[in-house]
Amino acid sequence: xxxxxxxxxxxxxxxxxxxxxxxxxxxxxxxxxxxxxxxxxxxxxxxxxxxxxxxxxxxxxxxxxxxxxxxxxxxxxxxxxxxxxxxxxxxxxxxxxxxxxxxxxxxxxxxxxxxxxxxxxxxxxxxxxxxxxxxxxxxxxxxxxxxxxxxxxxxxxxxxxxxxxxxxxxxxxxxxxxxxxxxxxxxxxxxxxxxxxxxxxxxxxxxxxxxxxxxxxxxxxxxxxxxxxxxxxxxxxxxxxxxxxxxxxxxxxxxxxxx
DNA sequence: ATGTCGCATTCCATGCGA
Numbered sequence: 059x060x061x062x063x064x065x066x067x068x069x070x071x072x073x074x075x076x077x078x079x080x081x082x083x084x085x086x087x088x089x090x091x092x093x094x095x096x097x098x099x100x101x102x103x104x105x106x107x108x109x110x111x112x113x114x115x116x117x118x119x120x121x122x123x124x125x126x127x128x129x130x131x132x133x134x135x136x137x138x139x140x141x142x143x144x145x146x147x148x149x150x151x152x153x154x155x156x157x158x159x160x161x162x163x164x165x166x167x168x169x170x171x172x173x174x175x176x177x178x179x180x181x182x183x184x185x186x187x188x189x190x191x192x193x194x195x196x197x198x199x200x201x202x203x204x205x206x207x208x209x210x211x212x213x214x215x216x217x218x219x220x221x222x223x224x225x226x227x228x229x230x231x232x233x234x235x236x237x238x239x240x241x242x243x244x245x246x247x248x249x250x251x252x253x254x255x256x257x258x259x260x261x262x263x264x265x266x267x268x269x270x271x272x273x274x275x276x277x278x279x280x281x282x283x284x285x286x287x288x289x290x291x292x293x294x295x296x297x298x299x300x301x302x303x304x305x306x307x308x309x310x311x312x313x314x315x316x317x
Numbered sequence: 318a319t320g321t322c323g324c325a326t327t328c329c330a331t332g333c334g335a
Contacts, residue, residue, distance in 0.1 A: 067335085068323055092335090094324065119324050120334070170335060178334095210335095264335085265321035308322075308335085 059129075059156045059290075060084065061163060062297075062313035063206035063279055065091040065262075069122070072307055073101050075300065080108045083297065085313060086129050087154055089165035089206040093122030093147075100124065117147035123165040123207070130155040134162065140188035148185070158290055158317050159202060164192075166207030171228030179228055182210070186237040190244065196284065197244050202316075203284035205246065208309060210278055211238045213248065216257035217277035229278060247288040249281040249314045250296070261296055262309045270301055279312045290316040 062085040066072040069090065080088070088110070093100060097116040105112050110126040115136040125131065131154045138149035148167040153160050166189065171182030189205075196203045212230045215221040224230040242248065250259060260275025269275065283291060297311040 071323070092323095172335080267318075267320050269321095305322095 059086050059158055059161065059316045060313060061087040061089075061161070061204055061206065061281065061316065062311045063089040063091070063165070063208075063281060064311040065167070065208040065279060065307060065309035067092050067307040067309065068094040069100060069124075070095055071305065073104060075303060075306065077104065077108055079297075079300065079311060080110065080126075083311070083313065086127065086156070087131075087161075087163055088126040088311075089163065090124040090126065091122075091165060091167035091208045092120075093117075093124060094120060095122060113150055113152050115147045115150040121147045121167055123147060123150045123167050125150055125152050125163060125165050127152070127154050138185065138188050138192060140191060141184065144185075149189075156316075161202045161204060161287060161316070162196060164203075164205045164207070166205060166209065168207065168209045168211065170210050171234065174226070174228045174231060182228060183233060183237060186234075186241070190237070190241050193241060193246065193282075194244055197246070200286060201284060202286040202290065204287050204314070205282040207280070208278060209238070209280050211235065211280075212276050212278055213238055213251075213280075217259070219258070219260070219274045219276070224276070229276065241282065245285050246282040247285075247291070249283055249291060249294040250277070250312065252283075252288065252291055253294045259296055260298075261312055263301055265308050279309055281312060281314050283314075287316065292317055
C-alpha cells in the first residue's frame with residue numbers, strides 16, 4: 059500500500075501536476091495540504107476520473123486539506139479536536155481499507171507559527187498539543203495510523219541546509235522541536251528516519267533567492283507511523299524531482315510503501 | 318539582493334501568508 063503526502067500550494071494552480079503524479083506514482087492514498095480553495099472549488103470530477111475518492115476540507119483563500127484514495131475510504135472527522143474556536147481547515151482523517159489491514163490516515167497542515175513573537179506561535183504550539191492528544195488516542199487503540207502532512211517542523215539540524223540560518227524561526231525553535239519529539243515519543247516512527255540517517259534530505263525549497271538551485275532546503279513534510287503501521291513499512295521516498303517542474307509547488311511529495 | 322508565489326480585495330495595485 060502506497061501512501062503519499064504533498065503540500066500543493068493551491069490545488070487549482072497544481073491540478074496538472076497532481077494528475078501527472080497520480081498517473082506516474084500511482085499512490086493508493088494521497089494527502090494534500092494548502093488547497094487554498096473552498097470545497098466547491100476542489101477539482102473533484104478530474105480527481106475522480108483519475109480513479110480516486112476525495113475527502114475535502116477546504117477554506118477560502120488559505121489552508122485546506124484533502125485525502126484522496128483509490129481504495130475504499132470512510133471519513134472519520136475533519137478539524138482537529140480540542141479547540142471549538144479553531145476554524146482553520148488543517149486536519150482531515152479517514153480509515154482506508156487495504157488487503158494488509160485497515161489504515162487510519164490523517165492529512166495535516168500544521169501552522170507555520172511565524173513570526174514567533176505574535177499569537178501565531180502559541181497557536182502553532184497549541185495545535186501541536188492537540189495533535190499529540192489525538193495521536194495518543196489512536197496509538198492507544200493499537201491501530202495502524204499514518205499521520206501525514208506539512209508539519210512545519212524541522213526536526214533536527216541535519217534536516218536543514220544551514221541550521222544557524224533558521225535559529226529563531228518558528229519551524230526550528232526549541233519549543234517546536236520539543237513538541238515534535240513529544241509526539242514521536244508516543245511511539246511514532248518518522249518514516250524517512252526509519253530508512254536513512256542521511257543529512258540533506260529536503261521536502262521544501264523556498265521560491266525566493268534561488269533556494270532550489272542552491273539546494274537550500276528543509277525537511278518539514280513527514281509521515282509518522284504508529285507501531286502497527288511501522289511494522290508494515292517497506293520503504294520511504296522523497297519525490298524531489300517534481301520541484302524542478304514548470305510552475306511547481308514549493309513542497310515535493312513524500313511517500314511510503316506499507317506491506 | 319528585501320531576489321517568489323498565490324490569494325483576496327477597496328480590483329490592474331497592494332497587503333497578507335508562507
